[in-house]
Amino acid sequence: MPPRRQRPRESPALVAFGRQMRRMREAKGVKQDAIAQLTTMSGAQISRIENGKRRATRSFVEIVDDHLDAGGALINLWEDLNKDGHPVPIWFDWPKIEADATMLITYQHSVIPGLIQTPAYALAILQGNQSAADARIGRQEILRGPREDGFSPPIYVILIDEQALYRQVGTSETMKEQLEHLRHMSMSPNITVQVVLGSGEHDGNMGAFVVATMEDRSEVAYIETAVRPITTDAPADLSTVARTLVSLRSRALTDEMSRDFIGKVVRERWT
Incomplete structure (x- = not known):
């Protein structure tokens, strides 16, 4: 019998970014639906980003950072995880x-x-x-x-x-x-x-x-x-x-x- 299929482990980079975005959003009392409407994405897509299951684009991060008055903190985190100019993360995900x-x-x-x-x-x-x-x-x-x-x-x-x-x-x-x-x-x-x-x-x-x-x-x-x-x-x-x-x-x-x-x-x- 073939081995039981297992879900791959979450990408640490995506999880780290998603958790920080959620903390900053909740600290401002902003709902996921508000972010979804602002970025023209679905609530399910926002949830996937915050759960480390979807990568955020630079343009998305800039919009959210501005809306949360993060002062560039969210953008800086995205850049830290976006080494060598590649989308977060690269091959390993x-x-x-x-x-x-x-x-x-x-x-x-x-x-x-x-x-x-x-x-x-x-x-x-x-x-x-x-x-x-x-x-x-x-x-x-x-x-x-x-x-x-x-x-x-x-x-x-x-x-x-x-x-x-x-x-x-x-x-x-x-x-x-x-x-x-x-x-x-x-x-x-x-x-x-x-x-x-x-x-x-x-x-x-x-x-x-x-x-x-x-x-x-x-x-x-x-x-x-x-x-x-x-x-x-x-x-x-x-x-x-x-x-x-x-x-x-x-x-x-x-x-x-x-x-x-x-x-x-x-x-x-x-x-």
């Missing part, structure tokens, strides 16, 4: 976002996404690092369900460039097993796989990304870069990703056509 999401949409241009990798493929792509490969495979538990712990699996939409199907990782047998696994998983009720035809130019050539939609309908994007991955919920970033998704989906095969295409690649390239 993504596993929790991924686990709590109700929908994940990912685009990969060169490799099979981690949540759908086989053990052999993951081990090869991680250059033989067994502990890292085991951790990656362990994250795939979020796709299984419904389970006795009450979690339902997220909707998982995979847009994958056709070149990733031809790019060898490990042995030919590894590739055959991986693509057959990809086809099999695409028949799960919560998983859709669409192959993006590689011809032509599109914004997806800039890099891989994942968009997580949370229970309150807010979105967070995880964007891979040459330096480090970035986790962001900045509106400008999300708008750019949304435009890219429109472009990619216009070039993608349907799920059924994609399964046929993947099967053709298995037969012609990896068998």
Whole structure:
């Protein structure tokens, strides 16, 4: 039996910020609803920020700091937790976002996404690092369900460039097993796989990304870069990703056509 799914631990940075914001708000006798109305966010979203489950943007913090007459204290705390110019926090909070999401949409241009990798493929792509490969495979538990712990699996939409199907990782047998696994998983009720035809130019050539939609309908994007991955919920970033998704989906095969295409690649390239 697979291990019982556990919620990831809260991010200390988010918890620290959320608790301080709540203290300052309550000290002024301000209700969450007032902050929600002021920032055009829902009460549920404000609650998630104060509970350390959602990251606050700089613009949000500036509005709240001014309304609470905090004199920049809340802004200073946000900046202290926002090292190196990255959203609070950076990479380390993504596993929790991924686990709590109700929908994940990912685009990969060169490799099979981690949540759908086989053990052999993951081990090869991680250059033989067994502990890292085991951790990656362990994250795939979020796709299984419904389970006795009450979690339902997220909707998982995979847009994958056709070149990733031809790019060898490990042995030919590894590739055959991986693509057959990809086809099999695409028949799960919560998983859709669409192959993006590689011809032509599109914004997806800039890099891989994942968009997580949370229970309150807010979105967070995880964007891979040459330096480090970035986790962001900045509106400008999300708008750019949304435009890219429109472009990619216009070039993608349907799920059924994609399964046929993947099967053709298995037969012609990896068998």
